[in-house]
Amino acid sequence: MDVIANLGRSSLNILRGMGAALIMLLQSIIGKPQPRKSFPLFMRQMYVVGVQSMLIILISGLFIGMVLGLQGYTILVDFGAEQALGPMVALSLLRELGPVVTALLFAGRAGSALTAEIGLMRATEQLSSLEMMAVDPLRRVVSPRFWAGFISMPMLALLFTAVGILGGYFVGVQWLGVDDGAFWSVMQASVDWRDDVMNGVIKSLVFAFVVTWIALYKGYTAEPTSEGISAATTSTVVTGSLAVLGFDFVLTAIMFS
Amino acid sequence: METRKIEILVGVFVAATIVALVFLALRVASNTDITRGSSYTLSASFDNIGGLKVRSPVKIGGVTVGRVTNIYLEGDYYEPVVEMQISTTYDQIPETSTVSVLTSGLLGEQYLGIEPGFIDEGIMMLENGDRFMNSNSAMVLEELIGQFLFSQGDN
Numbered sequence: 001m002d003v004i005a006n007l008g009r010s011s012l013n014i015l016r017g018m019g020a021a022l023i024m025l026l027q028s029i030i031g032k033p034q035p036r037k038s039f040p041l042f043m044r045q046m047y048v049v050g051v052q053s054m055l056i057i058l059i060s061g062l063f064i065g066m067v068l069g070l071q072g073y074t075i076l077v078d079f080g081a082e083q084a085l086g087p088m089v090a091l092s093l094l095r096e097l098g099p100v101v102t103a104l105l106f107a108g109r110a111g112s113a114l115t116a117e118i119g120l121m122r123a124t125e126q127l128s129s130l131e132m133m134a135v136d137p138l139r140r141v142v143s144p145r146f147w148a149g150f151i152s153m154p155m156l157a158l159l160f161t162a163v164g165i166l167g168g169y170f171v172g173v174q175w176l177g178v179d180d181g182a183f184w185s186v187m188q189a190s191v192d193w194r195d196d197v198m199n200g201v202i203k204s205l206v207f208a209f210v211v212t213w214i215a216l217y218k219g220y221t222a223e224p225t226s227e228g229i230s231a232a233t234t235s236t237v238v239t240g241s242l243a244v245l246g247f248d249f250v251l252t253a254i255m256f257s
Numbered sequence: 258m259e260t261r262k263i264e265i266l267v268g269v270f271v272a273a274t275i276v277a278l279v280f281l282a283l284r285v286a287s288n289t290d291i292t293r294g295s296s297y298t299l300s301a302s303f304d305n306i307g308g309l310k311v312r313s314p315v316k317i318g319g320v321t322v323g324r325v326t327n328i329y330l331e332g333d334y335y336e337p338v339v340e341m342q343i344s345t346t347y348d349q350i351p352e353t354s355t356v357s358v359l360t361s362g363l364l365g366e367q368y369l370g371i372e373p374g375f376i377d378e379g380i381m382m383l384e385n386g387d388r389f390m391n392s393n394s395a396m397v398l399e400e401l402i403g404q405f406l407f408s409q410g411d412n
Contacts (some may be wrong), residue, residue, distance in 0.1 A: 040260065047263040051270045090285050155274040162277035165285060184284065193286040 021217040028138035028146060028216075041144040049110045050152030051147065054159065056109055057102060061160035063091060064097060065167025072168075073176050082178050086187030089168035093201045094191065095256065098161035100248050103207035106153050107240035111215035114145055115236040118219030119229040142216050149212030150205075157204035199255045206247055211240045296323065296342040298383040301356045301369075306337045307395025308367045309358055315341045315369040322347045325369060341369060350383045351376050358395035367395065 072088045118141060120128050127137040172178040191197070215236045221234035278349025287321045306328065315323040323343035343350070360367050374380075374391075383389070 043260075043263055043267055046267045046270070051266045054270060054273075094281070094285070152270070155270065158274050158277045158281065162280050165281075187285060191286045193282065197281050197286050 017217075017221075020211065020221070024142065024217055024220060025146070025213055028142040031139060038139075038144060041140070042147055045148035046152055047052030047146045048154065049114070049148045053106060053109045053152070053156055054071060057156045057160050058163050060105060061098075061163035062167040064160075065164030065169075066091065066171045068092060068097075068164070069168035069176070073172055073178065082172075082176075082229065083182040083186050085168070085178050086183040087190040090165055090187045090191050091196060093161045093164040093168075094196045096248070096252070098157050098164065099200055099204040099207055100244060101152065102127070102153065102157040102160045102204060103211055103244040104241050106149075106156065106208075107211045107215070107237050110149065110153075111211050111236050111240050112233045113224065114212070114215040115219035115233045116201070116229055118142070118145075118216065119222035119224075119232050122220070122222060123224040123226075123229060125224075132256065142220065146212055146216055150208045150216070153211065154201055154204040155207030157200070157207075161200065177248045189196060203248070203251050203255075206251060207244050210243045210247060214240045214243060295345045297345055297348065298326070298340055298342055299314075299330045299383055299387055299389065300338055301348075301389040301392045302331065302338045303358065303392050304336070304394040305397060306339060306398055307358050307360075309339065309369065309395065310367075313366065313368050313411045315343060315371065317347065317350075317371045317373065322371070328411075339369065347381065348384075352381050352383055352387070352390060354383070354389065354390045355391040355393065357393035362394070 047099055068089045069085065072085050073082055076082045076088070118127075121137075127141065130137045130140060169183065173180050179199065197219050218232045218236045218239070222228045294381055309328065310327060311325055311328060313325045314321045315325065323341050325339055327340035329338055330336065345402050350371060351374045353376075355372045355374065357370050357372070359370040371389075
């Protein structure tokens with residue numbers, strides 16, 4: 001009986017958590033828009049979440065593109081098909097690596113920071129103080145962070161993809177000597193704007209929503225102790241990464257099968 | 258001053274994203290799909306279409322002029338029928354033309370090749386909804402090997 005009771009309890013807890021997360025999200029993003037008050041807060045978060053993640057995204061994008069160029073070349077040259085390097089690099093970045101690796105890096109770089117920041121605000125009772133001053137912490141703290149994460153992650157994924165393709169170009173064409181014209185023209189022949197580029201953007205929008213939401217919820221409900229914040233930050237990265245990989249499989253199955 | 262710095266950096270971020278998007282649109286993706294403009298529909302029936310798929314290219318002399326839009330079986334004998342969209346730039350295909358299922362390279366994808374026929378008095382041009390009279394089915398490798406083996410057996 002205990003086993004069944006435990007199963008029931010944990011299922012109920014998971015459901016309760018998902019419900020609470022949804023309510024938190026709806027309360028923070030639905031409401032009368034106050035652009036004059038919220039826009040500076042949003043800009044500030046775009047800087048913290050987006051601009052400060054740019055460096056790691058650009059550098060990892062460049063290196064992943066370069067590795068793809070190098071690995072792809074050594075395999076394709078055996079078949080005399082090194083012209084296919086362009087589409088290989090472009091398609092793998094546009095469809096998979098761009099959105100997924102950006103989301104994983106984003107969960108580690110920006111998601112954990114969001115969780116720790118909001119968790120510490122709760123631990124030091126800043127959120128309660130806001131409530132005392134009749135300021136809704138969901139509108140003031142959570143909402144600008146959500147929008148900044150949701151908008152900036154797809155932008156980062158686009159940057160990652162573009163820089164990765166350039167990295168593949170430098171290794172493949174400039175270093176290993178694949179023909180310049182063939183690299184781009186074969187790529188253009190096999191990459192479709194709607195099927196590949198747009199589906200990649202849709203993927204990264206879904207990942208941005210999921211990762212930002214998880215980070216904010218974990219921070220908002222963190223135990224107000226130092227262990228609690230540490231656990232919440234870890235949980236953001238673990239849950240966020242797993243959710244990204246899980247959603248990636250589902251989205252790939254829908255989009256490309 | 259702090260706010261201004263943040264605004265400038267966010268502006269740089271947005272500008273970089275727009276540059277990346279334009280790069281992906283113009284340099285990486287193909288936006289010259291032949292069927293984006295106005296097009297007309299033709300169809301052809303075959304015995305066997307092999308590995309032809311919806312969105313396979315339709316080519317005249319190796320130049321893509323359209324795409325396959327629909328594949329279905331028709332009639333009592335379940336004949337495969339292929340519908341294709343051809344760009345209106347190429348609307349002077351005579352009704353004597355032949356359409357064949359071809360393969361690019363030894364193992365490449367399959368496509369439809371149109372061989373324009375002769376033009377004479379009384380020969381009409383194919384119009385929207387018309388069907389090709391002459392068609393060649395796909396080469397199926399297994400059948401070729403089978404025929405080859407049987408022809409060897411006769412000797």
